[in-house]
Amino acid sequence: MPERKKLIIEVRANEYAMRARNPHVPWSAEEIGQDAAECRAAGASIVHFHARGPAGEPAFGLESYRAPIRAIRARCDMLVYPTLGAFERPLSAQERVAHIVELARQGEAPDIAPMDMGSTNADRFDAASGWFTTEDRTYINSHATLRHFAHALGEAGVKPQLVCWNLPMLRSATAFLRAGLIAQPAWIYLGLSAASLAHHPPTLRGLMALVDFLPDDVRCEWTVALTGANLLPLAATAVALGGHVSIGVGDHDYAELGSPRNAELVRRVVEMARNCGREPATPDEARAMLGMPARNTVHSTKDLA
Ligand code: ZN
DSSP states (O other): OOOOOOBOEEEEOOTTOOSSSOTTOOOSHHHHHHHHHHHHHHTOOEEEEOOBOTTSOBOOSHHHHHHHHHHHHTTOOOEEEEOOOOSSSOOOHHHHTHHHHHHHHTTOOOSEEEEEOSOEEOOBEETTTTEESOSOOEEOOOHHHHHHHHHHHHHHTOEEEEEESSHHHHHHHHHHHHTTOSOSSEEEEEEEESSBTTSBOSSHHHHHHHHTTSOSSSOEEEEEEEESSOOHHHHHHHHHHTOEEEEOTTTOOOGGGTSOOHHHHHHHHHHHHHHTTOOBOOHHHHHHHTTOOOOOGGGOHHHHO
16 A cells, blocks of 8 residues: 655644633744744644734734744744734735745745635624624735735745635635646645634534535645634544644634643644554655755754854
8 A cells, every 4th residue: 555645734833822721822932933843843844823922912023023933943844834914904915925025035934924815804703692703804815915925925935825714715726826826736724713704614514615626627735724623523534635734722722632732732633643544744745745845954043143
């Protein structure tokens, strides 16, 4: 029997999660770097993070991103995946990707950056009250903005993750791929949510309604993520179907598992995947699977010091 495809485990380290129900959400650059090293040792190959301030508030700008990128690369070879982080502030397309472009210009490009492939209402739904906590939040990603991101990230040598929370976003991602605006194989994120009604619901049918529409005329690897609930049951489905897994305490506190550290979640995914015959991919193996160039030594902070 041929060896089964290696499993890419992407850590969703912190998002904008606070620490009320899980104290292990990494905020500072040092915490993000240490967390990444633990996750690498446990079997993860990509670390996705948001820059955070001292009290956990969102942090923006070049230096806010340079510090955790350096902290990760000083400790391990994980693929580094910061956010564009413009959900909270109205910015132009150029401004939203500026920190990535500038880091690349200075030889410190991250490896991956997100492209959220559509626009949506962004109000949180409060299940307890049965209504939204806000009524007028929107998140706009026009096709012109996304085309700018595709071009800017391509020029910077940064792999886009095509973020899809629903079927129309996956159809836009497919259109970008067919138009030749995104290199193949694509890295496609299928995001489910218990907290956001803009996403597919976190059920087998919610996931399969996306998987069923993955394009078969372009090359892609896909991963599943879930905000606001435990991903592990659906992660097993993704492993069985040849997908990958994006998990972390940024997406859910995992209080039902004792509020673990990110590395503990990675260990659980690795054990489950091995039981299904799939070994975790190393960062170098993940690069090869995603069609990314082999590690560039200029990324080593030792060379920059
Ligand atoms: Zn994020």
